[in-house]
Amino acid sequence: MVREPVKIQGTKEGLVIVVDEDVDIEVLKERIVDRIEKSLKFFEGATLNVRVKNSKFKDEELEDLKDFILKNYGVEIFIKKFQEKHIKNVTDDEIFNGLEEGITKFHRGTVRSGQVVKYYGNLVIIGDVNPGGLVQAAGNIVVTGTLRGIAHAGFTGNKEAFIVASSLKAMQLRIANIISRAPDKEEEVEYPEIAVVRKNKIIVRPLYHLSDLW
């Protein structure tokens, strides 16, 4: 699983650059310069928002970077540091909107205890998710096998996201910032199920009653 360490996204706030925690400041600089040079016209007189996620950059390093870009390219950048969002403070500013059609990752194989599969789009697991395994997607999650661990769909805040599994025996289901846990005594069902949010609660329905849901 290779994820871009420096991601440049267009959002309603303009261009946002999301940087992973283990990225060197030089790499970040290089990527920003690269991007600006590619479309210099677009950037003229513009401001650029950079959100730095979980990074260990020092403030003075970031100040240097700001000065460098301003001097050489005339582009002012605003840098905002933020910690990766936890379930409690999922906000609405970066919602993934590709639930109908959008980027999707296909993960092949079983997600075992202690493993995390996280994707900023829709996520399909070709296999099972075992207890203690965690799958997180900004969009929908589909598990072709049995979901026994934790699935967190719409983790950037989209409550419309759904979770589908051939066999849904999840320890916990999370959609956006809503959590539900498995009942302590679970009745076994033999059919595929879907979990969606209705009235701020996660509900689970048989997959063949879809017309009731939408």
Place this chain on the structure above:
Amino acid sequence: MKEAIVITSGKGGVGKTTTTANIGTYLAMKGYKVALVDTDIGLRNLDVVMGLENRIVYDIVDVVEGQCRLKQALIRDKRFDTLYLLPAAQTRDKTAVTPEQMRKLIQDLKEEFDYILVDCPAGIEQGFKNAIAGADRAIVVTTPEVAAVRDADRIIGLLEAAELHNPLLVINRIKMDMVKRGDMMDIEDIIDILAIDLLGVIPDDENIIISTNKGEPIVLDEKSLASQAYRNLVERFLDRNVPLINLDVGNGFMDRLRRLFKMA
């Protein structure tokens, strides 16, 4: 009173987690405020044994990293209001926590709880060092096997080096019939080698496996011998004058039955 007790063994699979769950549950049954802390980061089990796995949202690493408040991570037991679990993280490793952070954490827990039971991971590396940091005393679990006793001995040495003196011994999974036949280490043999105070002896009991799988600590089931042994162990922990229970009593009928069949 407030005390932090680490349950450790050196060797894996001797029953640290089961012992932690049962001592903690019975202390809570007796009305004490108890926190169970799972320090086996990356290989957590205590939540499963307690049947609380599906309630975990935050864990010990979230707490020490300041991602959540301690109270948010503490899971209240489904049976007893005074019993709480602080689960380990499953997606991290032992280096995610330092002994200093553990010391602070235990200190914070002491403000709320009478007893803090720390379930230690197997081994003597970082996880062990984390688990014993902040503990006031130690319970060493062993089974009547040479390898387990050897590791327990090593652990007792390390505990002493860390200024955790006078650990208490729990001998787990003893089979009285095998001891009688001379096929298993006797309690005396083990005490002889380890030379620490014996807190309790837990018989090998199939019911423990059943209860563990169900997420119901066996102390909840009054009838089984192992449950009585755990209760006796806790009574002795609270008052050292309580005598050890006689494990032969409960086994007697089955023993006789078994012997009868063998003779036939």
